Amino acid sequence: MIYLDNAATSWPKAPGVAEAMSRFLLEEAGNPGRSGHRLARTAAERVESARRALARLLGVSPPERIVFTLNATDGLNLALKGLLRPGDHVITSSVEHNSVTRPLRALAEQGVQVTKVPCFGDGTVDVDALARAFRSNTRLVVLTHASNVAGTLQPVAEVARLAHAAGALFLVDGAQTVGAVPFRVADLGADLLAFSGHKGLLGPTGTGALYVGPGVDLRPTREGGTGTSSELDVQPSDLPHRLESGTPNTVGIAGLGAALEYLEHRGLEAIRAHEVALVRALREGLREVPGLRLYGPEDPARCAGAVSFTLPGLEPSEVAAILDASFDVAVRPGLHCAPDAHRTLGTFPLGTVRLSVGPFNTLDEVRQVVGYIAQIARSWG
Numbered sequence: 001m002i003y004l005d006n007a008a009t010s011w012p013k014a015p016g017v018a019e020a021m022s023r024f025l026l027e028e029a030g031n032p033g034r035s036g037h038r039l040a041r042t043a044a045e046r047v048e049s050a051r052r053a054l055a056r057l058l059g060v061s062p063p064e065r066i067v068f069t070l071n072a073t074d075g076l077n078l079a080l081k082g083l084l085r086p087g088d089h090v091i092t093s094s095v096e097h098n099s100v101t102r103p104l105r106a107l108a109e110q111g112v113q114v115t116k117v118p119c120f121g122d123g124t125v126d127v128d129a130l131a132r133a134f135r136s137n138t139r140l141v142v143l144t145h146a147s148n149v150a151g152t153l154q155p156v157a158e159v160a161r162l163a164h165a166a167g168a169l170f171l172v173d174g175a176q177t178v179g180a181v182p183f184r185v186a187d188l189g190a191d192l193l194a195f196s197g198h199k200g201l202l203g204p205t206g207t208g209a210l211y212v213g214p215g216v217d218l219r220p221t222r223e224g225g226t227g228t229s230s231e232l233d234v235q236p237s238d239l240p241h242r243l244e245s246g247t248p249n250t251v252g253i254a255g256l257g258a259a260l261e262y263l264e265h266r267g268l269e270a271i272r273a274h275e276v277a278l279v280r281a282l283r284e285g286l287r288e289v290p291g292l293r294l295y296g297p298e299d300p301a302r303c304a305g306a307v308s309f310t311l312p313g314l315e316p317s318e319v320a321a322i323l324d325a326s327f328d329v330a331v332r333p334g335l336h337c338a339p340d341a342h343r344t345l346g347t348f349p350l351g352t353v354r355l356s357v358g359p360f361n362t363l364d365e366v367r368q369v370v371g372y373i374a375q376i377a378r379s380w381g
């Protein structure tokens with residue numbers, strides 16, 4: 001199989017992930033921070049060493065500012081619902097994933113005011129429109145770092161400056177960039193950064209995290225046992241315990257820890273250079289297919305690893321089904337949980353075919369896939 005659905009979840013996972021998870025379940029699976037025995041101590045060390053590795057990767061100090069979540073959606077919900085109150089105003093964009101759009105819609109029904117600023121045809125947010133959207137009660141700007149549909153990287157540092165000048169906080173959805181695009185949290189200017197552990201970080205599903213910056217006080221969306229301050233019936237105020245109640249996904253975090261070791265060893269700069277080369281090969285090859293329409297920025301350096309296209313006369317779901325059935329190529333068609341992004345690109349309601357690369361794809365593979373798509377355009381269209 002040629003797997004080009006890394007934006008949904010990466011596959012294969014990093015070398016060592018399956019082994020670390022199996023070892024954890026067979027030999028280490030105590031409850032971290034809950035008891036003093038060897039298994040509990042080992043489990044706690046797996047969780048805390050993964051937290052330290054994430055903090056190193058993102059330039060975060062102290063590591064306790066990294067809160068483990070189930071996925072990016074969980075972190076985004078925690079940030080949005082832990083921060084915003086009725087009467088607050090929040091600014092977002094017209095290319096967001098439903099993991100931002102739907103919590104904001106639910107919050108709007110409780111009295112939070114939401115402004116969606118438009119994006120240009122390639123998915124880049126209109127920064128001038130964003131600058132005009134601030135109000136005296138703007139509490140937060142929330143923006144994806146890269147579109148999961150067209151790959152478009154957003155000018156996050158510029159948006160951070162605008163948010164901070166207006167006294168607002170900045171939440172970045174890093175689902176498509178953490179692990180795939182090298183950066184430190186300070187480069188983004190983010191006060192909050194939510195991300196998945198199972199996409200660019202090459203860890204298992206059921207893992208993710210939220211970075212919580214200094215001066216950001218999030219109300220927990222879940223209270224409960226933390227293994228600390230157990231004599232009190234109120235939630236502890238220190239991070240990560242304030243926001244991490246209940247037994248965590250220890251086996252998943254053990255796998256994520258192994259993935260982070262691999263990423264540290266291979267290096268994010270090298271991974272990014274490889275993925276830019278893959279995106280360039282895809283875009284250059286697909287541009288030659290008669291009638292095919294490509295979306296997103298022309299320059300691969302302005303994109304994360306996703307490339308979207310449509311073919312005349314064939315629905316995206318038909319193209320994906322042919323790629324799967326006739327060529328054993330895995331891609332994702334449709335709206336990609338981001339209907340606003342497709343409205344922006346002009347591809348709503350059928351969506352696009354999305355090819356999304358990862359560190360284990362090769363130039364040979366993407367060239368083969370371009371050939372298959374050219375064949376589909378000739379024979380099926």
Ligand SMILES: Cc1ncc(COP(=O)(O)O)c(C=O)c1O
Nearest residue numbers: 071072073097099148173175196
């Ligand atoms: C931009 C973006 N945000 C959020 C998410 C949600 O991520 P998760 O599946 O880890 O909750 C995705 C998933 O595809 C995404 O692409």
